[in-house]
Amino acid sequence: MSALRDRLAAGQFTITAELSPPRGASAAAMLGRAELLRGWVDAVNITDNQGSHVRLSSWAGAAAVRQSGIIEPIMQMTCRDRNRIALQSDLLGAGALGIENLLFMSGDHPKFGDHPGAKPVFDMDSTQLTWTARTLRDEGRLLSGKELNPAPRFFLGAVENPFAPPVEYRAQRAAKKIAAGAQFIQTQYVFDLDVFTRWVTDLGELGVLDRCSVLAGVGVIRSARMLDFLASGKVPGVQIPEPVIRRLRGVAADDVGAEGAKIAAELIAALRQIPGVAGVHLLTAGYERQTAGLLRMAGVDRSALMDESALVGKSSDGD
Amino acid sequence: MTRLAAGPRSVPHRPRLSARLAYLMQKVLKPNAANRRFGAAVERVPLARTLFTATERASKERLFGCRMCGQCALPVTGYSCPMGCPKELRNGPCGGVGPGGACEVYPEKRCVWVVGFERAASQGAAADLRRLQRPIDHRRWGESSWLNYWAGRDDDLWTDDDGLASPPHMGEVE
Numbered sequence: 213m214s215a216l217r218d219r220l221a222a223g224q225f226t227i228t229a230e231l232s233p234p235r236g237a238s239a240a241a242m243l244g245r246a247e248l249l250r251g252w253v254d255a256v257n258i259t260d261n262q263g264s265h266v267r268l269s270s271w272a273g274a275a276a277v278r279q280s281g282i283i284e285p286i287m288q289m290t291c292r293d294r295n296r297i298a299l300q301s302d303l304l305g306a307g308a309l310g311i312e313n314l315l316f317m318s319g320d321h322p323k324f325g326d327h328p329g330a331k332p333v334f335d336m337d338s339t340q341l342t343w344t345a346r347t348l349r350d351e352g353r354l355l356s357g358k359e360l361n362p363a364p365r366f367f368l369g370a371v372e373n374p375f376a377p378p379v380e381y382r383a384q385r386a387a388k389k390i391a392a393g394a395q396f397i398q399t400q401y402v403f404d405l406d407v408f409t410r411w412v413t414d415l416g417e418l419g420v421l422d423r424c425s426v427l428a429g430v431g432v433i434r435s436a437r438m439l440d441f442l443a444s445g446k447v448p449g450v451q452i453p454e455p456v457i458r459r460l461r462g463v464a465a466d467d468v469g470a471e472g473a474k475i476a477a478e479l480i481a482a483l484r485q486i487p488g489v490a491g492v493h494l495l496t497a498g499y500e501r502q503t504a505g506l507l508r509m510a511g512v513d514r515s516a517l518m519d520e521s522a523l524v525g526k527s528s529d530g531d
Numbered sequence: 532m533t534r535l536a537a538g539p540r541s542v543p544h545r546p547r548l549s550a551r552l553a554y555l556m557q558k559v560l561k562p563n564a565a566n567r568r569f570g571a572a573v574e575r576v577p578l579a580r581t582l583f584t585a586t587e588r589a590s591k592e593r594l595f596g597c598r599m600c601g602q603c604a605l606p607v608t609g610y611s612c613p614m615g616c617p618k619e620l621r622n623g624p625c626g627g628v629g630p631g632g633a634c635e636v637y638p639e640k641r642c643v644w645v646v647g648f649e650r651a652a653s654q655g656a657a658a659d660l661r662r663l664q665r666p667i668d669h670r671r672w673g674e675s676s677w678l679n680y681w682a683g684r685d686d687d688l689w690t691d692d693d694g695l696a697s698p699p700h701m702g703e704v705e
Contacts, residue, residue, distance in 0.1 A: 373626030391694035448627030
């Protein structure tokens, strides 16, 4: 059972966060970081070799997190490294391990990672992969037409960047993923509320918000160095608006982290007020120790959720 | 089956044929009784097929950076080739497009999907980009997509509409 799906269906403000698997053959440290999010976050994305850097695989990471009972995992899957045979095989594997929440994306190009000479696979794109997962689940068959016994249970997610050109096409592109089967969408960093609100309004006009929940991406600029890096325009898909840069440059270098957290907290509070926004997705991997404080600053009350999440660890199916 | 070696790497290519001319060309190329008959005749003679495929390759490579995937999406992508996308996205663009429309992998080039959207919109065809593109068949690299198009072998490459009214069927991918 996907508690994430139930929470979104109930219309409760939902928080997801990103958790990167380690570069190493143990999930222990990652589970330690997950523990810091317990009760504060409804589900964690287990990233799939993020930025094309080799890490412990997302299905193994998701399985470890699920087994720990700390928090519900969302397994990310990119199209970069696997063809349609391997992707479908891993989808079945996720189903067998009880990993229901999935998130599909094209994936960063190998050029940006630690093995830039790797073959970029991209046999399918993220829309087609979402469509594939829905076909496995709803039609109970592979793309070849062969029947599955049994079919997997999935809760399907996709991503979109409302701020990347062509901005006027971005809601339609999200709608394509929704037509393909996406039930929730997590976005790239939101800093520009006007552009974001326009995008959500467009989704409403396309009539897709009743079948897909939007989780707005929120990041924290943690240091002057991170600000320089993100503002350089060299990070694919990330654009920091001028007023945000000015505000962070206006404080002492040592205070950028605190000001960045304040901005993030204000964004969370503001996003919560936008009709059509089901929750926020924290793009804050490595920030687990400060996440509870950030949410408290944003006025998110998690005391009720803490009780619910204590029950998650006592699932009845023996894992 | 006549095949030519697959074309160059996936690098964004700026179309050399204006959007207006490309959409005019579409009126001639879209399947009709005449080109269907012509295509069938060409397919019957191996040498004719080879020469026809080589001509298609030479012209489309120059005009659109064609890589001969054999399953042409140009009619519904503003005549900007998606196989020039370094991720070969058939349902692009990805989220990494730079502020000015730059490709994230080749920042000196414009994203093929940004170009395609602009070209389609300029001809009143932006709605074409709402169609869902199915995965391609990698056995067909090097084939003539015009012959495939006229023979109806490309009919299931994309959905008829945006797929929102009823769940689009993926179809069988062999």
